[in-house]
Amino acid sequence: MIDKATRLKVALQKSGRLTDNSLDLLVRCGLKYSRGKDQLMCYGENMPLDVLFVRDDDIPDLVQQDVCDLGIVGLNVIEEKRIAFEARGISPLFEQVMTLDYGRCRLSIAVPEGTEYKDARSLRGKRIATTYPNILGRFLREKDIEAEIVTLSGAVEIAPRLGRADFICDLVSTGSTLVANHLWEADTILESQAAIIRTPIPVPNEKQEWIRRLSLRIDGVQQVKESKYIMLHAPRAQLAEIRKLLPGSEAPTIMPLEGSTDKVAVHAVCRENVFWETLESLKSAGASAILVLPVEKMMA
Numbered sequence: 001m002i003d004k005a006t007r008l009k010v011a012l013q014k015s016g017r018l019t020d021n022s023l024d025l026l027v028r029c030g031l032k033y034s035r036g037k038d039q040l041m042c043y044g045e046n047m048p049l050d051v052l053f054v055r056d057d058d059i060p061d062l063v064q065q066d067v068c069d070l071g072i073v074g075l076n077v078i079e080e081k082r083i084a085f086e087a088r089g090i091s092p093l094f095e096q097v098m099t100l101d102y103g104r105c106r107l108s109i110a111v112p113e114g115t116e117y118k119d120a121r122s123l124r125g126k127r128i129a130t131t132y133p134n135i136l137g138r139f140l141r142e143k144d145i146e147a148e149i150v151t152l153s154g155a156v157e158i159a160p161r162l163g164r165a166d167f168i169c170d171l172v173s174t175g176s177t178l179v180a181n182h183l184w185e186a187d188t189i190l191e192s193q194a195a196i197i198r199t200p201i202p203v204p205n206e207k208q209e210w211i212r213r214l215s216l217r218i219d220g221v222q223q224v225k226e227s228k229y230i231m232l233h234a235p236r237a238q239l240a241e242i243r244k245l246l247p248g249s250e251a252p253t254i255m256p257l258e259g260s261t262d263k264v265a266v267h268a269v270c271r272e273n274v275f276w277e278t279l280e281s282l283k284s285a286g287a288s289a290i291l292v293l294p295v296e297k298m299m300a
């Protein structure tokens with residue numbers, strides 16, 4: 001039985017583009033879990049945190065209804081729900097904590113091959129099939145365009161072939177769904193990526209403390225992904241130039257080298273990926289014994 005008062009409940013997408021990355025993120029934050037027999041829940045063994053696997057479209061509602069404290073979902077779903085609630089005069093009870101560096105995709109207008117599309121005005125008087133009627137509706141209002149929105153619950157990409165719509169408005173990430181359905185991406189109306197939402201309603205202290213700790217750890221996980229620890233030897237005379245070449249590093253640590261007066265050791269955390277080209281430039285600038293190490297954990 002889950003303890004509703006003290007255990008954090010996090011909603012994740014059951015199966016889809018965000019599932020693996022989201023669970024992986026929690027594991028990198030230290031979560032060890034066992035999976036329920038029904039595969040619909042993960043129980044945190046070393047943290048008071050349980051994961052619920054649900055349809056992504058339901059995640060904002062679960063946070064809204066206080067069934068879950070946190071949810072990881074695409075900005076596309078968050079935005080769609082927010083506009084839908086607003087239109088019904090309901091204030092959304094979910095707020096965005098931070099965006100995450102995965103799940104990038106876009107909500108785009110796609111058009112059958114052979115059909116022309118110049119700009120939004122090409123949508124005038126057309127039927128557009130989508131599962132995002134609210135975002136599309138706002139886009140059309142902003143552009144002052146009258147068009148018919150055909151709201152579907154899925155399989156939007158086949159609507160033009162079935163004669164149900166002229167165009168579609170759907171998520172695109174690799175673009176392969178569009179290609180397979182002889183459609184081309186004509187216009188982007190929203191850029192999306194994964195994000196964490198939480199309830200704005202105050203939660204018990206223990207939960208609040210875990211939300212705070214988890215947020216810091218997620219921040220750390222995101223920062224280390226690209227970060228590298230770089231160590232090298234540099235001639236003192238070349239130090240200024242070499243520092244300029246270290247990508248995204250703040251103050252490096254500079255240490256004397258035993259038995260050497262003209263060379264020092266430089267250690268720095270680089271917050272961007274270090275490529276071979278960077279190493280080559282460092283070497284040309286006089287650096288030697290260059291070592292690049294992955295950073296496993298980081299806390300500011």
Ligand code: PRP
Binds near residue numbers: 017154170172174177
């Ligand atoms: C979207 C969209 C397409 C597919 C596009 O569905 O409806 O089917 O992804 O991706 P591609 O450009 O890489 O081919 P999604 O997986 O988000 O499913 P859902 O809308 O049912 O959550």
Ligand code: ZN
Binds near residue numbers: 055056057
């Ligand atoms: Zn969905």
